[in-house]
Amino acid sequence: MFKKWGVLVMAITIFMNSNLLASEQGKTYESRDQIPEKFKWDLSQLYASKADWQKEKAAVEDEIVKFKNFQGKLGRSAQTLQQCLDFMSEILKRYYKLSAYASQLSDQDTRQSEPMAMRQEIDQVGNKLSAAMAFIEPEILAIPSDKMQKFFAENKSLAVYRQYIDNIQRMKPHTLSPEEEEIIAHAGLMSSTPYDIYGIFKNADMPRPEITLPNGQKVTLDDASYTLYRADDNRDLRIKVFEQFFGAYKQFERTFGTDLYSQLKKDLFYKTVRKYNSCLEAALTPNNIPTSVYMNLIESVHENLPTLHRYLKLRKKMLGLDELHYYDMYAPLVPKVDLAYSVEEAENEILEALQPLGGEYQVVLKKAFNERWIDMFPNTGKRSGAYSSGAAYDVHPYILMNFMGKYDDVSTLAHELGHTMHSYFSNKSQHFINAHYPIFLAEVASTCNEALLVNHVLQKIDDPKKRLSILGNQLETFRTTLFRQTQFAEFELKVHKLVEKGEALTGDKLSQIYLDILKKYYGHDTVTKIEDLYGIEWAYIPHFYYNFYVFQYATSLCASTAISEKILKEGQPMAEKYVKEFLSAGRSDYPIPILQRVGVDMTTKVPYEEAFKKMNRIMDEIESILKQMEK
Numbered sequence: 001m002f003k004k005w006g007v008l009v010m011a012i013t014i015f016m017n018s019n020l021l022a023s024e025q026g027k028t029y030e031s032r033d034q035i036p037e038k039f040k041w042d043l044s045q046l047y048a049s050k051a052d053w054q055k056e057k058a059a060v061e062d063e064i065v066k067f068k069n070f071q072g073k074l075g076r077s078a079q080t081l082q083q084c085l086d087f088m089s090e091i092l093k094r095y096y097k098l099s100a101y102a103s104q105l106s107d108q109d110t111r112q113s114e115p116m117a118m119r120q121e122i123d124q125v126g127n128k129l130s131a132a133m134a135f136i137e138p139e140i141l142a143i144p145s146d147k148m149q150k151f152f153a154e155n156k157s158l159a160v161y162r163q164y165i166d167n168i169q170r171m172k173p174h175t176l177s178p179e180e181e182e183i184i185a186h187a188g189l190m191s192s193t194p195y196d197i198y199g200i201f202k203n204a205d206m207p208r209p210e211i212t213l214p215n216g217q218k219v220t221l222d223d224a225s226y227t228l229y230r231a232d233d234n235r236d237l238r239i240k241v242f243e244q245f246f247g248a249y250k251q252f253e254r255t256f257g258t259d260l261y262s263q264l265k266k267d268l269f270y271k272t273v274r275k276y277n278s279c280l281e282a283a284l285t286p287n288n289i290p291t292s293v294y295m296n297l298i299e300s301v302h303e304n305l306p307t308l309h310r311y312l313k314l315r316k317k318m319l320g321l322d323e324l325h326y327y328d329m330y331a332p333l334v335p336k337v338d339l340a341y342s343v344e345e346a347e348n349e350i351l352e353a354l355q356p357l358g359g360e361y362q363v364v365l366k367k368a369f370n371e372r373w374i375d376m377f378p379n380t381g382k383r384s385g386a387y388s389s390g391a392a393y394d395v396h397p398y399i400l401m402n403f404m405g406k407y408d409d410v411s412t413l414a415h416e417l418g419h420t421m422h423s424y425f426s427n428k429s430q431h432f433i434n435a436h437y438p439i440f441l442a443e444v445a446s447t448c449n450e451a452l453l454v455n456h457v458l459q460k461i462d463d464p465k466k467r468l469s470i471l472g473n474q475l476e477t478f479r480t481t482l483f484r485q486t487q488f489a490e491f492e493l494k495v496h497k498l499v500e501k502g503e504a505l506t507g508d509k510l511s512q513i514y515l516d517i518l519k520k521y522y523g524h525d526t527v528t529k530i531e532d533l534y535g536i537e538w539a540y541i542p543h544f545y546y547n548f549y550v551f552q553y554a555t556s557l558c559a560s561t562a563i564s565e566k567i568l569k570e571g572q573p574m575a576e577k578y579v580k581e582f583l584s585a586g587r588s589d590y591p592i593p594i595l596q597r598v599g600v601d602m603t604t605k606v607p608y609e610e611a612f613k614k615m616n617r618i619m620d621e622i623e624s625i626l627k628q629m630e631k
Contacts, residue, residue: 062478078155223384257507333472353456426586443556511535550575
């Protein structure tokens with residue numbers, strides 16, 4: 001009887017807290033203890049305790065020395081090569097799981113020193129591991145092609161490593177001697193320092209301004225609150241939010257500038273020692289992506305800036321403004337439209353929207369919702385933004401959210417679930433060595449989910465104002481993903497080129513470079529007023545520490561736009577092909593061929609042009625609705 005009562009009390013408590021959370025959207029919790037367990041990820045599925053983590057870390061460290069048993073012997077026989085790669089796969093699998101636990105434990109409260117120390121400890125293990133494995137790629141490179149083919153014929157177990165081996169041999173011009181590779185591996189001990197400093201300073205130590213809302217409530221303007229209130233329909237509040245939020249970053253312009261410059265010099269170091277022509281080439285070659293794909297994207301966006309400007313003029317008209325400013329970019333296009341969601345409502349919308357992807361997809365989604373794969377709400381000290389981690393190959397992916405109850409948060413959750421499902425199906429279908437999909441493909445599944453969500457929500461809405469709001473949100477996806485990420489990509493390319501030329505970059509110079517690009521994209525002279533303060537926005541963007549990552553948001557949106565429309569048009573056959581040929585592919589092939597399997601060719605401008613056409617079709621529909629409403 002006592003146990004039953006305890007369960008009942010717990011159920012009532014969770015139910016009441018759930019309603020409370022749904023009614024207090026926008027809240028950042030002071031303590032994680034205030035958040036019901038079902039809305040916090042369960043890291044015990046990785047390790048039961050920190051002590052178990054420490055025990056496993058020590059065990060992995062002890063195993064690392066065994067790589068010496070294979071050194072200098074990989075070319076002797078197919079069996080030796082296979083045994084070494086099997087051992088490497090097992091150790092890496094265990095290491096990634098250790099790293100995932102430490103990172104996620106730290107991310108849930110970046111102020112805590114113990115998880116931070118655990119991250120540092122596992123980073124050191126990672127550097128030892130990299131150094132111990134440094135001989136593998138050079139030795140594989142030294143095996144002649146005809147001999148390697150004999151190895152494959154002799155040992156069928158090697159087949160699973162064919163793509164891995166081919167990728168290594170393709171990289172021969174950029175792989176150094178075993179001794180030099182070991183030195184580079186040891187240099188990895190320092191390589192994460194710029195990003196580590198950025199993350200700790202931005203998320204934990206940087207002073208944040210406090211603003212007073214129109215209702216008298218005082219709010220600390222951290223990244224999560226900025227994301228919420230920049231979309232408020234009160235323009236005076238938006239102005240205050242932008243000025244104080246970016247004003248805080250401006251105070252530390254020199255610090256952020258020095259840190260990013262350190263990151264750029266790190267990228268330059270790896271470009272130089274690995275004998276690439278540019279930092280861009282160094283970043284794209286490992287995934288076998290031609291630099292022309294990057295340049296085609298920027299060129300296509302430049303050619304289609306009139307499409308962005310058409311949207312900005314439409315935004316100005318819908319907001320009823322005499323002059324459009326940068327702080328108007330996130331304001332709701334249709335005022336007083338109720339598009340607030342509780343977590344439960346968000347989950348139901350996503351389940352319904354993704355039904356076209358099939359029964360197995362639905363089953364796994366429900367597991368993610370019900371088995372605590374997701375850390376849902378913001379709390380003080382928690383890492384900002386959102387991400388999905390599929391690093392724990394033999395467990396399941398995890399999602400970090402900062403859910404604030406807006407439609408954007410529902411879209412973000414669907415987005416991160418796209419990553420999660422990509423990881424889940426790849427981990428399930430591929431050997432560990434082929435499971436981690438390349439970053440060029442990383443944003444396709446996520447943005448495909450966003451497109452399916454928009455399609456579903458629009459089917460349910462007849463109200464013209466709500467429909468305009470969703471269509472406007474879809475346009476915002478194109479602005480923030482296709483145009484904004486390309487804007488970031490152009491900034492990243494430009495600052496890398498300057499460092500390659502030997503130029504020093506200070507915080508104020510970085511701000512001026514960013515401001516010039518921002519003004520060009522938003523039509524400062526004719527379309528949107530860009531205040532000089534917003535040149536500091538680069539300091540707010542963590543992706544500039546990810547080495548030419550952001551352009552893939554734009555390319556992925558174009559690819560996923562094509563895929564989602566095929567799924568909706570062709571139904572189950574395309575959905576099955578998408579799950580089997582794309583989501584389950586991991587890195588079993590190179591990115592371009594994997595996309596070609598589902599009918600998308602990113603070596604051409606066609607996907608970009610199709611995306612711009614869709615954006616214009618959305619604007620056509622919005623203008624049609626506006627005309628009908630004026631009658």
